[in-house]
Amino acid sequence: MKNIAVIGAGTMGNGIAHTFAQSGYNVQLIDISQDSLDKGLATITKNLDRMIAKERITELDKQSTLDNISSFTDITQGVKNASLVVEAATxxxxxxxxxxxxxxxxxxxxxxxxxxxxxxSITQIAAVTSRPGKVIGMHFMNPVPIMKLVEIIRGYDTSDDVTTTIMELSKKLGKIPTEVNDYPGFVANRILMPMINESIETLYNGVAGVSEIDTVMKLGMAHPMGPLQLADFIGLDVCLSILNVMYDGFKNPKYAPCPLLVNMVRAGKLGVKSGEGFYDYSESRKAEKVAKQFIK
Structure with a gap:
């Protein structure tokens, strides 16, 4: 397995492409937008420069990584000769x-x-193909080049051979693969998203402010990043989408998204990607500037 196609040049897609390319794989990065491809490649270059500054890689390593990536706007051309395709679309x-x-x-x-x-659901995705045994989940964590975990999710029909292949491949990337079963949210988001949602409810109910909630979780629970700041980095639209999938899948009100989250997404306040979320990323990063206007 030497040729890897990655669909989507956004935050996760370019991170996955970066990781495979740095590990010596030929990566075919695909996106329908040339602008998105250009931005994705620029992000990879910037992240490689940061690694050089921290003396984790050399200039030669950077160039070798970039040389391993080719970009395509045509999906048919992009997946040609690929042994593995990793979809990282919205x-x-x-x-x-x-x-x-x-x-x-x-x-x-x-x-x-x-x-x-x-x-x-991996099973739902696999069901639209004629090869359900060869469909699997590879849930990388953000930022992909740094985070070690990869959730490996088996669909109902995913074969043992494919699971073993992907587990071993993940190890070759320097990751720690963890196999989980196919239920809404898997493990990571089944636990993480209710915590983020409850943090938003805590803000919505006026128990404490943004920075106070994040400070409690960082200093009291030893989290490296507070849940509201983490939500901003994930993307509030992504958090809302995941909660909706879990709510639909489990039919349990504990997964129902907080009205504050819904309103912020409707208003386009999506976190880091939009420049505003629970924190302000467009100016001086003042906490609560945006979130407060949605609390009634």
């Missing part, structure tokens, strides 16, 4: 099903199809 079930139907038609019959979904 967390939208209809979009992912559409992509996997297309991949099943254009990829070689032996190609493994993986999704970086953080909540959507």
């Amino acid at each position: 967390e939208n079930v209809d979009l992912k099903l559409k992509i996997f139907k297309q991949l099943d038609e254009i990829c070689d019959a032996q190609t493994i199809l993986a999704t970086n979904t953080s909540s959507i």
Whole structure:
């Protein structure tokens, strides 16, 4: 397995491409937008420069990594000769099903199809293909080049051979793969998202402010980042999407998104990616500037 195709040049996609390329794999990075590809490659270059500054890699390592990446706006050309395709598109079930139907038609019959979904059923995704045994979840953590964990999610029909192959491949990337079963949110988000949602409820109910909530969790629970700041980095739209998937899957009100989260997403306050979320990333990063206007 030497040629890896990655679909989506956004935060997760470019991080996955970076990680494979730095480990010596030929990466075919695919996005329908040339602008997104350019931004993704610029992000990879910037992150490699940071690693050079921290003396983790050399200039030669950086160039070798970049040389391992080629970009495509045509998915058919992009997946050509790929042994593994990793889909890292937006967390939208209809979009992912559409992509996997297309991949099943254009990829070689032996190609493994993986999704970086953080909540959507692998079994549901696999069902739209003629190769459910070769469909698997590879849920990388953000930032991908740094975070060690990869959740490996087996669908109902995912074969033992494919699971073993992907577990071993993850280890070759310097990651620690952990196998989990296919239930909404898997393990990481089934635990994380209710905590983030409860943190937003705590803010919504006026118990404490943004910085106070994050400080309690950082200093009291030894979390490296507070849950509201983490939500900003994940993307509030992504948090909302995951909670909706879990709520629909479990039919349990404990997964119902907080009204504050819903309103902020409707207003386009998505966190770091939009410049505003629970914190202000566009100016001086003043806590609560944005969130307060949605609390009634």
